[in-house]
Amino acid sequence: MPPLLQVSNLSVHFPVKSGFLQRQTGVVKALDGVSLEIEKGSTLGLVGESGSGKTTLGRAIVRLIDPTAGSVSYQGHVISTLRGSDLRPYRKKIQMVFQDPYNSLNPRLRIGTILAEPLEIHFPKMSPSDRATRVAELLELVGLDPAHARRFPHEFSGGQRQRIGIARALAVEPEFIICDEPVSALDVSVQAQIVNLLMDLQEKLNLTYLFIAHDLAVVEHVSDQIAVLEHGKLVEEGPSELITTHPTHPYTQRLLASIPSLQ
Amino acid sequence: MAADLLRSLLRRPAGMISACLLLLLYGAALFAPFLSPTIPSAQDLSRTYHPPTALVWQNGHLSVRLYRLVDPSTATYEPLPDQTATLRWFSHGPAYKFFWLIPSTRHLFTVSSPATIYLLGSDATGRDVFTRLLYGAGISLSIGLIGVALTSFLGLTIGGLAGYLGGWPDTLAMRLTEFLMAVPGLYLLLALRAALSSRFPSDATFLLIVVILSALGWAGTARVVRGLVLSLRERPFILAANVIGQRPWTILFRHLLPNTFSYLIVAATLSVPGYILGEAALSFLGLGIQEPSSSWGLMLGQAQDIKIFMLNFWWLLTPGLAIILTVIAFNLLGDALRDAVDPRFRLPGK
Numbered sequence: 001m002p003p004l005l006q007v008s009n010l011s012v013h014f015p016v017k018s019g020f021l022q023r024q025t026g027v028v029k030a031l032d033g034v035s036l037e038i039e040k041g042s043t044l045g046l047v048g049e050s051g052s053g054k055t056t057l058g059r060a061i062v063r064l065i066d067p068t069a070g071s072v073s074y075q076g077h078v079i080s081t082l083r084g085s086d087l088r089p090y091r092k093k094i095q096m097v098f099q100d101p102y103n104s105l106n107p108r109l110r111i112g113t114i115l116a117e118p119l120e121i122h123f124p125k126m127s128p129s130d131r132a133t134r135v136a137e138l139l140e141l142v143g144l145d146p147a148h149a150r151r152f153p154h155e156f157s158g159g160q161r162q163r164i165g166i167a168r169a170l171a172v173e174p175e176f177i178i179c180d181e182p183v184s185a186l187d188v189s190v191q192a193q194i195v196n197l198l199m200d201l202q203e204k205l206n207l208t209y210l211f212i213a214h215d216l217a218v219v220e221h222v223s224d225q226i227a228v229l230e231h232g233k234l235v236e237e238g239p240s241e242l243i244t245t246h247p248t249h250p251y252t253q254r255l256l257a258s259i260p261s262l263q
Numbered sequence: 264m265a266a267d268l269l270r271s272l273l274r275r276p277a278g279m280i281s282a283c284l285l286l287l288l289y290g291a292a293l294f295a296p297f298l299s300p301t302i303p304s305a306q307d308l309s310r311t312y313h314p315p316t317a318l319v320w321q322n323g324h325l326s327v328r329l330y331r332l333v334d335p336s337t338a339t340y341e342p343l344p345d346q347t348a349t350l351r352w353f354s355h356g357p358a359y360k361f362f363w364l365i366p367s368t369r370h371l372f373t374v375s376s377p378a379t380i381y382l383l384g385s386d387a388t389g390r391d392v393f394t395r396l397l398y399g400a401g402i403s404l405s406i407g408l409i410g411v412a413l414t415s416f417l418g419l420t421i422g423g424l425a426g427y428l429g430g431w432p433d434t435l436a437m438r439l440t441e442f443l444m445a446v447p448g449l450y451l452l453l454a455l456r457a458a459l460s461s462r463f464p465s466d467a468t469f470l471l472i473v474v475i476l477s478a479l480g481w482a483g484t485a486r487v488v489r490g491l492v493l494s495l496r497e498r499p500f501i502l503a504a505n506v507i508g509q510r511p512w513t514i515l516f517r518h519l520l521p522n523t524f525s526y527l528i529v530a531a532t533l534s535v536p537g538y539i540l541g542e543a544a545l546s547f548l549g550l551g552i553q554e555p556s557s558s559w560g561l562m563l564g565q566a567q568d569i570k571i572f573m574l575n576f577w578w579l580l581t582p583g584l585a586i587i588l589t590v591i592a593f594n595l596l597g598d599a600l601r602d603a604v605d606p607r608f609r610l611p612g613k
């Protein structure tokens with residue numbers, strides 16, 4: 001049986017253009033031949049410093065960016081070349097939680113509308129009243145008051161907005177969620193709440209996570225496996241205890257050493 | 264939604280004041296034939312440059328004084344003592360067509376001849392300035408609204424598509440806006456007027472002016488909308504809409520364009536004065552609305568007449584005052600609307 005998600009030899013290159021005629025003068029290798037596997041029900045933590053390609057990897061999996069080379073397979077089906085309506089069934093299975101809770105909700109729409117949008121797309125037969133019930137259910141699932149559906153995004157705190165972002169991702173009943181630095185824009189006390197919410201939901205709904213973060217301490221807490229990216233290349237991968245206790249690659253050792261501690 | 268917006272607008276003092284003022288102005292323009300005592304083309308060559316007639320209360324009726332021409336060369340008029348004509352309310356006067364359709368002869372007030380009523384004086388051919396001001400309001404005010412509606416529509420569509428699609432449509436649209444913006448506005452206005460005037464019959468000048476002003480005006484709106492769409496396109500909520508599998512057109516119409524509305528509404532209300540002034544500028548130069556029609560710009564242009572300037576320069580400046588009032592009202596409305604459309608500036612309570 002193939003793993004839930006398999007990334008093989010994935011590369012994303014951005015052309016660098018310069019000069020008056022916009023000639024291509026170089027290339028930025030945001031991702032350079034990365035291969036990963038994620039088993040159903042597990043969490044893969046993806047760490048690396050800024051610019052190491054973590055976010056690019058997440059976005060390439062959900063096809064916000066088209067990969068230059070390599071492939072992404074979901075349950076054995078290659079999804080990295082699908083287009084339009086062929087891709088839509090996988091949109092229902094793979095969802096994403098974004099880093100910046102202040103910009104990830106449309107400021108002009110009420111929470112109810114934001115959460116109903118994925119339902120309209122993926123459950124077109126749902127009646128408006130069923131949709132409203134489902135929205136209330138989702139809000140409760142992420143620990144918010146169902147009455148909040150009538151409010152606008154600006155009426156919520158960062159942590160609450162991140163909960164709404166999680167509810168939107170859960171609306172389509174996905175199997176796999178990419179969490180792109182879901183807590184790094186929040187303050188520390190709220191971070192723990194969101195991380196615990198994500199872990200509870202994983203247990204309740206049997207979710208699989210790709211958890212992207214630059215904070216090794218958080219990643220260690222949530223992940224079964226950890227992968228370390230440096231300059232678009234995968235430098236180390238393994239079970240999370242092993243990586244955090246016995247890192248072999250010098251880059252991982254440096255990342256670990258950079259965690260501030262009280263001692 | 265619209266009712267919500269209106270309520271939220273009217274709860275703001277600036278919104279309330281400007282809405283009332285504009286209602287008054289547009290109401291006056293709409294009912295101009297009824298409100299004015301005569302028709303704008305009615306001349307009286309024996310009463311040129313007549314001063315505003317005085318209203319007096321006599322025998323329980325509102326009446327106007329009668330005047331005698333003392334010296335035609337300096338347009339000096341003298342009120343005749345104890346001679347007045349009673350104002351007749353809802354009486355019959357010169358025939359007109361209400362809304363260009365319903366023929367009528369009823370006016371709000373008239374005076375019986377030989378008396379005439381010039382609330383704001385008369386012009387070089389003895390026509391009533393007040394009447395011409397009311398009739399001119401229709402042209403000046405609707406040019407603003409129609410022009411802005413056209414420009415906003417063009418700007419939103421072209422700018423939105425250019426920003427969203429990128430690539431060659433973007434390049435094409437932006438080079439076009441640059442061309443329009445690089446040519447000095449007034450010259451382009453004059454050139455377009457010259458080039459297009461042969462294609463429009465002379466009584467469609469009004470339409471021609473709107474087309475010219477909108478053709479020049481959309482460039483700025485389109486550029487800003489494009490910029491807004493470009494920056495919004497990379498915002499996470501747009502990425503999220505992509506990830507949940509929303510169709511590109513729905514993303515454009517549900518997520519991108521509504522987020523440009525607060526800019527667009529303000530820009531639209533703030534540019535209404537631009538159109539009114541644009542028409543005024545063209546008419547002032549004699550290239551806009553032609554006699555015997557009237558518009559505020561045309562009347563302002565006529566105020567340049569040296570005779571008027573030397574004698575009673577302020578008579579014909581009332582259209583200027585009307586333009587100022589309209590411009591201020593639209594600016595205030597723009598401000599209040601911006602706050603009203605943005606959910607972040609909602610007033611507390613319901």
